[in-house]
């Protein structure tokens with residue numbers, strides 16, 4: 001039941017070859033999977049934003065232009081939402097290069113049963129089902145509409161993994177145990193229920209993000225009484241796990257007690273020093289978001305900003321004067337001081353990159369560690 005109405009097969013082969021040439025894909029089994037999945041069926045339309053006007057344009061992925069896009073390793077925006085008269089991207093299809101890198105990292109063999117958290121378009125579930133057969137693939141999404149859509153579209157080309165519309169935080173106990181769990185949404189801490197649904201030598205690959213941009217993929221092995229493993233060398237980011245009934249808490253009004261000083265810490269560690277931004281979360285309150293201040297006339301960015309739900313904020317000038325950035329801050333929480341301390345600590349520790357950091361998850365709590373699970377330096381992940 002492979003669709004024959006559009007000329008997609010050569011393009012899917014082309015995508016597989018591109019991923020191989022770029023060094024994202026090595027195993028023949030995954031090359032065959034990428035070449036066999038009609039991605040345009042799972043992602044029937046995408047949106048592209050005009051760089052000049054900011055307007056979004058819908059593209060049918062069965063059109064020649066759409067086929068070129070959907071069989072390329074590009075991010076595809078798949079849903080927009082209207083907010084205050086502006087359209088924002090709210091959903092996207094995970095880039096195939098990231099997907100295959102994660103699948104290869106999981107070291108999946110022919111007998112494995114795999115649970116995916118975050119069905120989305122169903123593309124990753126299709127790659128898994130192509131590789132392992134429908135009976136060994138399970139995928140859940142909290143959004144029932146997405147699950148229904150993915151099920152229907154997967155069936156169009158005869159692909160029928162087990163899909164369920166449930167909150168993936170609880171895994172899918174009815175079909176456990178799994179040899180591998182792969183999450184394609186980020187989590188603020190790793191649910192212990194996943195560990196309970198793994199085989200004795202099972203593994204989990206998940207994006208741990210303590211705040212926006214603050215974390216990375218971590219690859220965990222099941223060990224007696226715990227999950228343990230290191231963060232991956234390459235950085236990646238997935239949309240955050242959400243739960244039915246999630247509340248948007250109102251922020252307190254912006255504090256007005258401004259104070260000025262200077263700093264030698266990089267102004268945007270969330271882009272330039274991701275490990276520092278991650279470590280800063282162990283001192284920052286929950287819900288701190290970063291942004292940018294624009295010059296009202298030129299619309300050019302002039303300062304990086306942080307704001308906290310308690311009304312505290314800070315602006316750090318992007319340009320340096322005499323080797324330092326100007327800081328303006330206000331509120332009860334010293335937001336930038338937390339970033340400065342994390343930066344100092346990171347430098348004192350020898351500027352570790354992701355693979356020097358690891359995570360241990362137990363039923364009672366979880367902690368990030370430096371170099372060794374029982375080493376001298378660790379940070380407790382907030383519950």
Ligand SMILES: C[S@@+](CC[C@H](N)C(=O)[O-])C[C@H]1O[C@@H](n2cnc3c(N)ncnc32)[C@H](O)[C@@H]1O
Nearest residue numbers: 118119120121123124141142168184185241242
């Ligand atoms: C980046 S998308 C996944 C892309 C997907 N793997 C694919 O191949 O198209 C992230 C998905 O995670 C889902 N998600 C968010 N919170 C969830 C939760 N609590 N349980 C399960 N899925 C969740 C979202 O609805 C979204 O579809």
